[in-house]
Structures are given as C-alpha cells and as structure tokens.
Amino acid sequence: MPTDDERRTGLSRTLYEEFRARIVDGTFPAGTPLPSTRALAAERGLSRATVSLVYEQLAADGFIESRTGAASRVAVGATQATPSGRSKRARTKLPAPDRLAGSLSPIGQHIASLKLADPSPTAPGEIDFVYGPLSGSDFPTLTWMKALRAVERQRSRRLEYEDPRGNMELRRALQAHLSQARGLACSVEQLMIVSGSQQALDLCARLLVEPGGGVVVENPGYRMAHHAFEAYGAKLLCADVDAYGLVTEQLAALGPAQLAYVTPTHQFPMGSFLPIARRHQLLEWAAERHAWVIEDDYDSEYRYAVRPEATLQSLDNRGCVIHVGTFSKTLSPQMRLGYMVLPPALVEIFAGGKRVTDRHAATGVQRALARLLEDGSYDRHVRRIRRLQQVRQRALLDALTRHMGDEVEVQGAASGLHLVVWFRALPATAERALVDAARQQAVRVHPISPLFHPSKTAQLLKRSAGLVMGYALLEADIIEDGVRRLAKALLQVRQQTG
Amino acid sequence: MPTDDERRTGLSRTLYEEFRARIVDGTFPAGTPLPSTRALAAERGLSRATVSLVYEQLAADGFIESRTGAASRVAVGATQATPSGRSKRARTKLPAPDRLAGSLSPIGQHIASLKLADPSPTAPGEIDFVYGPLSGSDFPTLTWMKALRAVERQRSRRLEYEDPRGNMELRRALQAHLSQARGLACSVEQLMIVSGSQQALDLCARLLVEPGGGVVVENPGYRMAHHAFEAYGAKLLCADVDAYGLVTEQLAALGPAQLAYVTPTHQFPMGSFLPIARRHQLLEWAAERHAWVIEDDYDSEYRYAVRPEATLQSLDNRGCVIHVGTFSKTLSPQMRLGYMVLPPALVEIFAGGKRVTDRHAATGVQRALARLLEDGSYDRHVRRIRRLQQVRQRALLDALTRHMGDEVEVQGAASGLHLVVWFRALPATAERALVDAARQQAVRVHPISPLFHPSKTAQLLKRSAGLVMGYALLEADIIEDGVRRLAKALLQVRQQTG
Numbered sequence: 001m002p003t004d005d006e007r008r009t010g011l012s013r014t015l016y017e018e019f020r021a022r023i024v025d026g027t028f029p030a031g032t033p034l035p036s037t038r039a040l041a042a043e044r045g046l047s048r049a050t051v052s053l054v055y056e057q058l059a060a061d062g063f064i065e066s067r068t069g070a071a072s073r074v075a076v077g078a079t080q081a082t083p084s085g086r087s088k089r090a091r092t093k094l095p096a097p098d099r100l101a102g103s104l105s106p107i108g109q110h111i112a113s114l115k116l117a118d119p120s121p122t123a124p125g126e127i128d129f130v131y132g133p134l135s136g137s138d139f140p141t142l143t144w145m146k147a148l149r150a151v152e153r154q155r156s157r158r159l160e161y162e163d164p165r166g167n168m169e170l171r172r173a174l175q176a177h178l179s180q181a182r183g184l185a186c187s188v189e190q191l192m193i194v195s196g197s198q199q200a201l202d203l204c205a206r207l208l209v210e211p212g213g214g215v216v217v218e219n220p221g222y223r224m225a226h227h228a229f230e231a232y233g234a235k236l237l238c239a240d241v242d243a244y245g246l247v248t249e250q251l252a253a254l255g256p257a258q259l260a261y262v263t264p265t266h267q268f269p270m271g272s273f274l275p276i277a278r279r280h281q282l283l284e285w286a287a288e289r290h291a292w293v294i295e296d297d298y299d300s301e302y303r304y305a306v307r308p309e310a311t312l313q314s315l316d317n318r319g320c321v322i323h324v325g326t327f328s329k330t331l332s333p334q335m336r337l338g339y340m341v342l343p344p345a346l347v348e349i350f351a352g353g354k355r356v357t358d359r360h361a362a363t364g365v366q367r368a369l370a371r372l373l374e375d376g377s378y379d380r381h382v383r384r385i386r387r388l389q390q391v392r393q394r395a396l397l398d399a400l401t402r403h404m405g406d407e408v409e410v411q412g413a414a415s416g417l418h419l420v421v422w423f424r425a426l427p428a429t430a431e432r433a434l435v436d437a438a439r440q441q442a443v444r445v446h447p448i449s450p451l452f453h454p455s456k457t458a459q460l461l462k463r464s465a466g467l468v469m470g471y472a473l474l475e476a477d478i479i480e481d482g483v484r485r486l487a488k489a490l491l492q493v494r495q496q497t498g
Numbered sequence: 499m500p501t502d503d504e505r506r507t508g509l510s511r512t513l514y515e516e517f518r519a520r521i522v523d524g525t526f527p528a529g530t531p532l533p534s535t536r537a538l539a540a541e542r543g544l545s546r547a548t549v550s551l552v553y554e555q556l557a558a559d560g561f562i563e564s565r566t567g568a569a570s571r572v573a574v575g576a577t578q579a580t581p582s583g584r585s586k587r588a589r590t591k592l593p594a595p596d597r598l599a600g601s602l603s604p605i606g607q608h609i610a611s612l613k614l615a616d617p618s619p620t621a622p623g624e625i626d627f628v629y630g631p632l633s634g635s636d637f638p639t640l641t642w643m644k645a646l647r648a649v650e651r652q653r654s655r656r657l658e659y660e661d662p663r664g665n666m667e668l669r670r671a672l673q674a675h676l677s678q679a680r681g682l683a684c685s686v687e688q689l690m691i692v693s694g695s696q697q698a699l700d701l702c703a704r705l706l707v708e709p710g711g712g713v714v715v716e717n718p719g720y721r722m723a724h725h726a727f728e729a730y731g732a733k734l735l736c737a738d739v740d741a742y743g744l745v746t747e748q749l750a751a752l753g754p755a756q757l758a759y760v761t762p763t764h765q766f767p768m769g770s771f772l773p774i775a776r777r778h779q780l781l782e783w784a785a786e787r788h789a790w791v792i793e794d795d796y797d798s799e800y801r802y803a804v805r806p807e808a809t810l811q812s813l814d815n816r817g818c819v820i821h822v823g824t825f826s827k828t829l830s831p832q833m834r835l836g837y838m839v840l841p842p843a844l845v846e847i848f849a850g851g852k853r854v855t856d857r858h859a860a861t862g863v864q865r866a867l868a869r870l871l872e873d874g875s876y877d878r879h880v881r882r883i884r885r886l887q888q889v890r891q892r893a894l895l896d897a898l899t900r901h902m903g904d905e906v907e908v909q910g911a912a913s914g915l916h917l918v919v920w921f922r923a924l925p926a927t928a929e930r931a932l933v934d935a936a937r938q939q940a941v942r943v944h945p946i947s948p949l950f951h952p953s954k955t956a957q958l959l960k961r962s963a964g965l966v967m968g969y970a971l972l973e974a975d976i977i978e979d980g981v982r983r984l985a986k987a988l989l990q991v992r993q994q995t996g
C-alpha cells in the first residue's frame with residue numbers, strides 16, 4: 001500500500017504532468033495566469049500543500065513564474081514553438097521507429113549493415129550443442145564469493161578513475177600467471193585489462209585500421225572478430241584454413257593489409273595449432289608489410305594432450321604482435337574480462353583509446369580475479385574444469401563413433417570446447433535440413449557455414465555439411481542422448497536428399 | 499618452498515627456453531639431431547623424465563620432430579628466416595618503444611594527439627578539493643555485499659552472452675526508477691546499460707558523427723566528452739555558457755553540426771539549469787539541422803533545493819534526444835555503470851554498436867544494482883548521501899565566506915558535488931600561481947581554465963581566476979582547514995602579482 005507521501009507524490013505527479021503538457025503544447029500560452037492554489041485545490045479535491053508543491057516544481061523547471069502576492073503565470077518561452085501541426089499530445093507523437101531524426105556516421109552505417117541476429121532461444125528440454133556459453137554449475141561460486149567479500153571489505157578510501165590499463169593488483173597477478181601458464185614474457189606496463197576480448201578487437205580495429213584498409217582473416221573464422229573490423233570499414237582479406245591452420249602461403253597474394261587476425265593456438269573453428277614454420281612466415285609477411293598481427297588466444301587452457309605453450313608473441317622481435325586473452329572460457333562470458341599484451345610502442349596509444357572509450361574496466365571484479373590468480377584458486381579451477389570438459393569431449397567423441405561411425409569425420413579434438421564434425425557425402429547445402437531435422441528431435445546443432453565469409457560461396461559448394469559442436473553445457477548422458485537423436489535426424493536427411 | 503613438481507617445472511622451463519631460443523635463432527638449424535634424453539639428463543644433472551617432458555613440449559610446439567627409435571631433430575621451418583642481423587638474443591631485442599611496427603588509423607592518430615595526462619597523485623596529508631572521486635566511506639558496502647551475495651547464489655544455469663542493451667532485471671528496475679525520480683518515460687527497449695557514461699559518449703561519437711562533422715559543445719564544458727568526439731575526427735563547435743547555461747542564441751551561427759552535447763540539468767562546470775525557453779530553442783535548432791542532442795544527466799541526484807526534474811528528453815517529440823546517466827556519482831566511478839535512453843529509431847543501431855564493441859556490460863554488477871533499485875535501498879542511499887554532500891557543501895560555502903568573503907564569487911551551489919569559485923580582481927593567468935601557492939599549504943585545488951577549449955584563449959584573458967572545487971571526499975572540519983590554507987595562498991599570490 002502506498003504511504004500518504006507516496007500517494008501525494010502520485011497525485012502531484014499527475015497534476016504536474018497535466019500543466020507541463022498544456023504549457024508546452026501552447027494550450028496555456030505565455031503570460032496565462034494560473035489559478036490560485038486555494039481555488040485549484042478545491043476544484044481538484046487536493047490539499048493546498050500538494051498544489052503548492054506542483055507550482056514550486058513547475059517554477060523550478062522554468063515553466064511558470066511565481067511572484068509573491070500575485071498569480072503565477074506561464075513563463076515566456078516555455079511553449080514549444082512548433083510552427084505547424086501543434087498537438088495537445090505532442091509528447092506521445094514520437095516518429096516512426098525507423099525514421100532517423102539525424103544522420104549516421106560511416107561507422108554507424110557499417111554496423112547497421114552487419115548481420116548480427118540473435119539465435120532463437122533454446123526451448124526447455126532441447127539439447128543444445130552450442131559453442132560459447134558455459135555451464136553455471138562449473139563456475140567456482142564459493143571461491144568467487146569469498147574473493148568478492150574480501151575485496152568489498154578492503155574498499156579504498158578514495159573511489160576514483162583507475163589507470164585505463166586496469167587495476168595494478170590484477171595486472172601483476174596476470175603477468176605472473178601468463179609467464180607460468182603460457183611462457184609469455186611481458187611487463188605489467190604492456191598489460192591492459194579489457195571488457196572481454198571483443199573490446200580488444202574493437203580497440204585494434206579502431207586504432208590500427210583505416211577505412212578501406214586490408215585486414216587478413218582466417219576463413220572459416222571467428223565472425224565477431226570480422227565484424228569488429230568491418231564496423232570501421234576495413235576490407236576483409238580471407239585466407240584459407242587447412243588442416244594445419246592459416247595457409248600462410250596465400251598471404252603474399254592477398255594485397256595490402258594493415259593487420260592480420262589469427263588464432264594460432266587453436267584455430268577457430270577448425271582446431272589446429274599453427275606450425276612453427278607458418279608462424280615465422282606470418283611474422284615475416286607482417287614485417288614486410290608493416291602490418292600488425294592479433295594473436296587471439298581464446299581457449300589455450302583447454303589442451304587435453306601435451307600443451308603447446310609457445311605463443312606467437314614470444315617469436316615477435318619487432319613488436320608487431322598484439323596478444324589477446326579472455327576469462328570468458330574459464331570463468332564466464334558474462335564477466336566481461338579479457339586482456340591484451342601490447343607491444344611497447346602501442347601501450348600509450350591503447351591506454352588513451354581505452355580511456356576515451358570507457359575509462360577502464362570495473363574495479364571490483366578485477367580485484368576479485370587478482371585474488372583468484374594470486375592464491376592459486378584460479379589454477380585449481382582451470383585444472384578442474386579442464387578435466388570436466390575432457391570427460392564431456394570424450395563422451396561426444398564416443399557417441400559420434402557409436403551412432404554415426406564412418407558417416408562423420410571429426411576435427412579439432414586436441415583442445416578447446418568444441419569439435420568440428422563433417423558429414424561424409426552430405427553436401428554443405430544440406431546443413432539447414434540437418435539442423436531442422438535435429439530440431440524435430442529436440443536437438444539444437446549449429447552449422448559451420450556461417451563461419452565462412454559470405455563471399456566464399458564457391459568453397460561452400462565443394463564442402464561437405466559440417467557442424468560446430470560445443471559440449472561445455474552438457475553432461476555425458478545428455479551428450480549420448482543428443483547424438484543418438486542427431487543420428488536419427490541425419491538418417492532422415494539422407495533419405496530425403498538421397 | 500617450491501614442491502618437487504614446481505621445481506621440475508622451473509627446471510624444464512629453463513631447458514625448454516634454451517632450446518627454443520637456439521632453434522629459433524638458427525644456432526640449431528633444421529635437421530640438427532638432439533642429444534638423447536639419457537645423455538642430456540646426465541650432462542645437465544636432470545632426470546630423464548624432465549628432459550623427456552621438454553622434448554615432448556618442443557615437439558608439441560613444432561620446434562622438433564620426434565621419431566620413436568631415432569634421435570629427435572630440429573623441425574624444418576622452425577628457424578626464424580631473418581635475412582640479416584640474426585642474433586642469438588633475438589627475442590629480447592624489442593624495438594625502441596616509440597618505433598611503431600605498423601601504422602595507426604586516423605582515429606588512432608587523433609587519440610595519440612589528445613592531451614590525456616594523469617594528474618599527479620595526492621600526497622599524504624594533502625587536502626584535495628578534487629571533483630570526480632567519491633569517498634569510499636560513503637559507499638553502501640553492506641547493502642552492496644548483500645546484493646552481490648544474493649546474485650551469486652542465483653547464478654543462471656547457462657552463462658551466455660546477454661542482450662547488448664544489458665540485463666533485463668536492471669533495465670526494468672531502471673525504467674521504474676527513472677520514471678519515479680526523473681519523470682522520464684521510456685520503454686525498457688530504449689534503455690541500454692553501458693560501461694559508464696563515457697562509453698555512451700563514445701558510442702554516440704562513433705555511430706553518429708562522421709570525420710570532420712560538427713559537434714556543438716558547451717565552453718567551458720566536460721572535456722572528456724569533447725575528447726570522445728575529437729577521437730573520431732569531429733570538429734568541435736564551441737558555444738558559450740552564461741549564468742543560465744548554454745547560450746542557445748549562438749547555435750545558428752556555429753555552422754553545420756550533426757550533434758550537440760549538453761548538460762542541461764546542471765551545466766558542467768558552471769552549475770546552471772538550462773531554462774525552458776533555451777531548451778525549446780535547442781530542440782528547434784536540432785530539428786532544423788537534423789542534429790542529434792546528447793543530454794548528459796550526470797548528477798541530477800544532487801539537487802539541494804526544489805529539484806527540477808524536467809528532462810530535455812521529455813520535451814523531445816522528434817526522437818533526437820539521447821539521454822545519458824551514470825551511477826558514478828552516487829555509487830562509485832570504479833563500478834563503470836551508466837545508461838542511455840535511446841530514441842526508438844536508434845535502438846537497433848546502438849545495440850549493434852555495443853555488441854561489436856564489447857558484447858554487453860558485465861552481468862553480476864548489473865543484477866546486484868537491479869536489486870538495490872528494486873528494494874528501495876538505492877533511493878535510501880541517494881537520500882543519505884545527498885544530505886552528506888549538502889553538509890559538505892554548506893561547510894565549503896561557510897568557510898569561503900569566513901576566510902575570503904568579498905574576494906570570491908561562488909557559482910553553482912544549487913546542486914552537484916562541486917562549486918565554481920571566482921577570485922575577484924585576480925586574472926585568469928594567475929590560476930597556476932594560486933594552485934602552486936596552495937600546494938605549498940598542502941592544499942590541492944583545480945583551475946577552471948583546462949575546462950575551456952584551448953582555442954578560446956581570448957576569453958581566458960578577460961576572465962578572473964577560477965577554481966572548480968569538489969567536496970565529496972572531504973569532511974566539514976577538513977574543508978574548513980583547507981579553505982583557511984587556501985586563503986593564505988591567495989594572500990601570497992595577491993602580494994606577488996599585486
């Protein structure tokens with residue numbers, strides 16, 4: 001139940017809105033005397049105090065002028081001087097949602113033209129082999145809450161903007177972690193904390209690529225990275241991916257480029273580790289072209305065999321590699337925490353870019369994460385979920401063999417949170433039918449075609465149908481069930497297309 | 499003390515690094531056979547297991563090729579093919595930090611040219627009348643921790659990317675809050691949560707302003723907003739600010755513009771509430787030019803008299819006003835949470851822009867803030883700190899009267915977390931001397947001149963010296979002490995310049 005105060009607020013709000021609307025739309029022109037508070041109170045059945053409050057507010061907002069001992073009057077200039085079509089309900093007459101009141105920038109136009117559709121939500125009971133989301137039950141809730149509590153108890157006396165590169169506690173802890181876990185050597189000066197790796201890509205696109213400038217990308221590849229570059233008007237130069245990753249032999253023929261975006265530790269989506277010889281070729285190409293190279297190290301935590309740890313950054317003696325990492329694959333994509341290891345020459349420019357963009361990453365979660373890294377609980381967590389994910393991957397591989405055997409070919413099982421599954425003798429054009437048939441079996445699967453650049457349709461026609469199958473959300477028995485149903489769907493599609 | 503495992507990690511890391519360096523720099527060319535694990539273990543005093551591990555890692559990283567029953571050999575292509583100047587210590591020979599390996603984009607060049615210097619840190623014992631930071635002791639720590647705990651306990655089953663406009667719980671709570679506290683009517687669709695208001699400005703600059711496009715700004719004004727526009731190559735069109743805020747009569751003469759950035763509720767730094775007639779003029783100008791208008795509502799919570807609540811957004815019947823707000827002034831600037839109320843026609847474009855930029859704001863803090871808004875504790879907190887800030891402002895006003903009386907003129911006391919203090923008969927050119935003399939008295943004060951656009955030096959010469967004095971960090975007795983010392987500094991400066 002509303003209190004008296006709240007009721008009065010409600011009544012005075014209504015009266016205020018009524019007078020404001022009539023003043024703005026010209027029903028009460030400038031100079032119109034307002035009724036006395038006594039008269040209006042009597043007329044509306046309100047207290048004089050309520051009416052007085054409304055008049056005070058109208059005066060404070062500049063709609064009326066009050067003078068002691070005289071009637072309040074509508075202020076000069078308070079009326080909207082719309083030359084025609086003045087309406088009593090002007091406020092509610094918003095233009096059609098697609099009518100722009102002003103213009104868009106070239107970047108705005110690029111972004112408006114991107115296809116950034118949301119996937120339709122998963123229905124209850126559906127088994128979703130999606131790649132990207134993590135399971136809430138894998139999150140180290142207790143450890144995280146303990147860290148948050150500790151951080152909240154030690155709030156600093158002065159809440160002010162931080163270094164745009166991020167909180168120093170986290171950068172120190174991260175430096176030690178990267179050295180230990182990735183053999184990556186850098187100073188804390190070179191480390192910048194960002195709002196997920198997407199922001200790292202956005203900053204690179206913005207600060208390094210001019211409109212029309214060439215950006216080499218892997219095809220198939222991580223489309224959200226491509227979109228980050230396209231947003232700034234970059235020209236995507238697609239290099240093929242074979243069983244070893246980016247085909248570096250193609251680089252020379254791709255034309256002028258300012259940047260290359262690669263996933264050398266675990267090519268997305270194909271899953272290969274870029275061989276050392278190709279790494280050298282890539283860096284030589286970058287040196288010749290004076291191009292930057294982004295190394296997106298998005299899921300190196302999930303190597304299930306001997307873990308290759310050499311980063312492209314460690315081979316870079318020219319300061320052209322920007323190493324990007326994330327906590328979205330080990331903690332949560334909702335946490336929005338990633339990092340960049342910047343070449344020394346770019347540190348100041350990127351710090352400036354980050355500051356103008358959004359000042360710095362939020363402090364609380366950074367400090368909590370620093371604690372997890374410092375006290376070893378992050379490493380323990382990673383070891384734990386690596387085992388969990390390996391069990392899930394094993395279940396998926398087993399189920400694929402059991403239910404589809406020779407009909408499928410699997411790529412990328414050495415690491416990561418997804419597999420690429422190719423369907424032998426099923427053309428790529430049948431992917432949609434397979435997805436739909438699976439949906440009939442309450443299974444969500446995700447075709448690989450959208451990860452190819454749309455301009456490469458010729459490649460599409462030569463390929464088999466393929467799926468990117470994530471397993472991070474699913475337990476072993478569900479995975480088995482899902483693959484069994486997928487096999488049914490596949491049979492159906494083969495019968496239809498066969 | 500390191501465990502055996504860690505010691506082995508340390509030793510194997512050293513050995514790994516040594517071999518990698520020699521392979522990469524060509525000391526061990528392709529095809530070179532490696533010593534047997536037995537021989538190397540004996541030579542280095544290591545276990546064979548350690549050496550085997552290192553060889554496995556080198557093979558996994560592609561530096562060597564292992565064959566069962568034969569010596570491992572350096573892999574073809576593992577050597578860096580630097581044509582000249584090959585060095586055994588190539589890895590450590592980074593270029594000079596100012597030598598760029600590639601080029602910068604126009605935006606990168608703009609940002610590199612901005613003056614974004616950090617203020618020097620406050621020394622212990624210094625009294626800092628800075629505007630911006632909040633006091634850690636004003637933060638509602640217990641309420642916040644309770645909200646964080648509740649949120650952590652209700653983690654969703656599926657951790658996935660959210661709507662780029664932000665968490666729906668927060669957007670619903672915020673919609674109700676804005677309606678109640680600001681009389682602002684909007685749908686949850688129009689609301690977008692951003693990483694502080696700076697990100698809102700950055701998105702507007704990026705999506706709405708083309709390079710060379712005009713942006714009207716207040717002079718003096720909020721320089722970090724100006725920088726956001728300058729980063730994208732915008733041309734700043736400076737309009738003067740008088741006692742009533744932006745001088746809208748000047749708009750017509752400023753030339754073509756795509757956007758205007760204003761602080762109508764509380765002009766920064768001068769503190770005025772833009773009168774209704776000027777608001778109409780601004781919106782008419784925007785309609786004629788097809789320009790967008792950003793309404794930065796950065797501290798409307800701190801009105802100490804009757805609170806004007808009319809927003810520019812509520813007068814907009816064309817869908818050209820973008821309303822921007824923040825929690826940096828009521829909770830903490832380190833939290834990085836702000837919001838935008840978008841015209842319907844811009845919703846989709848800004849959602850796309852936010853998604854490409856950094857996906858969405860972090861989920862945890864959004865959900866915790868939603869709880870504060872829903873259960874009324876945010877409102878209670880705002881009422882509490884408004885009283886606290888008013889006490890501090892009163893202390894500052896009293897101290898200024900007591901110690902400097904007629905020597906100063908104060909502007910902007912009706913609201914906010916700062917005052918503008920003008921020093922009569924002291925020229926603007928003496929600001930630096932005043933700041934330095936105050937520093938000698940262990941008082942930090944902040945001149946107003948940097949808030950004027952650098953191109954307006956003529957205006958500077960006509961002005962008196964002025965300070966922007968913030969009080970949010972200081973308690974009443976410290977404020978009194980600080981102003982007493984500032985008066986001493988002023989006397990000193992007057993004697994020097996007089």
